[in-house]
Amino acid sequence: MVSVSCSSEACLLVVNAGSSSVKFRLFALDTLETIKGGKYQNIGEPHSSHPTHEDAFRDLVLQLVDHKICAVVHRVVHGGADFLGPVHVTEDVLGKLEELSCFAPLHQDHNINGIRICQSIWKDVPQFADFDTAFHVGHDPVFDAYALPASYRNKGLRKYGFHGLSYQYLSYEFYRQKPDLKSARIVFCHLGNGSSLCAVKDGKSIDTTMGLTALDGLPMGTRSGSIDPGLVLYLMQEEGLSTDKVSDLLYHKSGLLGLSGLSNDMKTLTDSSTSDAQFAVSYYCHKVAQNILMMAASLGGLDAIVFSGGIGENSLQVRERILSSLDFMPSFTVCVIPTNEEWSMAYNIKEYLKNEQASL
Numbered sequence: 001m002v003s004v005s006c007s008s009e010a011c012l013l014v015v016n017a018g019s020s021s022v023k024f025r026l027f028a029l030d031t032l033e034t035i036k037g038g039k040y041q042n043i044g045e046p047h048s049s050h051p052t053h054e055d056a057f058r059d060l061v062l063q064l065v066d067h068k069i070c071a072v073v074h075r076v077v078h079g080g081a082d083f084l085g086p087v088h089v090t091e092d093v094l095g096k097l098e099e100l101s102c103f104a105p106l107h108q109d110h111n112i113n114g115i116r117i118c119q120s121i122w123k124d125v126p127q128f129a130d131f132d133t134a135f136h137v138g139h140d141p142v143f144d145a146y147a148l149p150a151s152y153r154n155k156g157l158r159k160y161g162f163h164g165l166s167y168q169y170l171s172y173e174f175y176r177q178k179p180d181l182k183s184a185r186i187v188f189c190h191l192g193n194g195s196s197l198c199a200v201k202d203g204k205s206i207d208t209t210m211g212l213t214a215l216d217g218l219p220m221g222t223r224s225g226s227i228d229p230g231l232v233l234y235l236m237q238e239e240g241l242s243t244d245k246v247s248d249l250l251y252h253k254s255g256l257l258g259l260s261g262l263s264n265d266m267k268t269l270t271d272s273s274t275s276d277a278q279f280a281v282s283y284y285c286h287k288v289a290q291n292i293l294m295m296a297a298s299l300g301g302l303d304a305i306v307f308s309g310g311i312g313e314n315s316l317q318v319r320e321r322i323l324s325s326l327d328f329m330p331s332f333t334v335c336v337i338p339t340n341e342e343w344s345m346a347y348n349i350k351e352y353l354k355n356e357q358a359s360l
Contacts, residue, residue, distance in 0.1 A: 010070035
């Protein structure tokens with residue numbers, strides 16, 4: 001049981017710490033209205049005003065000195081099988097999160113580092129973690145299992161899915177905007193440097209494209225998405241690549257960047273006239289359309305598609321090319337909704353604290 005002071009002036013600080021950035025948003029606990037928000041970028045890079053993450057957080061303290069922070073909530077990408085919703089962070093919790101770092105190498109260690117820094121700065125303020133995997137809890141095992149022997153599946157080697165905080169908000173906002181579509185079969189498309197799809201019905205995740213790691217599914221900015229597992233074996237056995245080099249190839253040198261040889265930025269590619277750039281765009285759109293149909297199969301039909309994320313929200317060309325590949329489908333609603341993962345985190349912690357107080 002964690003004690004949190006919930007006065008009318010109390011605020012929730014939501015933090016998303018990355019490898020060279022810290023995003024934050026301050027919410028009023030009682031109304032969940034945004035009070036302040038921002039982002040520190042290029043941390044640790046030459047000429048940056050913030051050589052370390054600690055410097056960025058100490059600058060953040062100065063920005064928030066006039067606000068009463070009752071809790072700090074951290075986005076953590078992978079919650080594994082243990083964390084099915086928000087949790088108060090203890091050393092035991094941190095230890096379990098560190099064990100999951102191998103499944104989210106681009107994010108997990110940076111998320112944990114942000115928690116530890118905030119623990120040292122706000123010593124008397126409870127720290128919480130909320131998870132991108134939690135929204136996908138409760139899938140039918142047929143959607144989450146890998147065709148491996150039980151000895152491996154029993155170790156938790158299965159699909160978990162990610163971008164759940166985004167999908168939680170998008171579901172909430174879609175139903176707010178379209179109350180007549182409460183029972184719709186929806187495919188949410190979180191398309192950005194990290195891309196995935198989620199099949200949702202009655203507000204619940206049914207299936208998703210990412211797997212045990214955030215490398216699976218759609219091609220992304222620099223991540224390969226789904227590939228033949230035999231290709232990984234080939235790279236190691238015939239090309240002599242070490243596990244570190246394979247990891248670097250699939251996480252950092254593939255996707256749109258690898259296909260185009262130019263950039264991982266979709267706007268740069270759609271603006272480019274080179275054949276490789278146009279091939280990368282075509283490949284991405286084809287894979288998104290193809291996977292939307294896979295999600296529709298999991299739903300038993302398709303009533304709506306919702307686009308979000310940096311590409312989904314901002315690239316009309318990409319949306320139109322994806323939708324043109326689905327012309328043969330029966331009609332469905334199409335929406336563009338900007339996501340708000342920070343709001344999901346604030347809402348989840350507010351509910352968590354409400355339930356904690358009710359149990360006293």
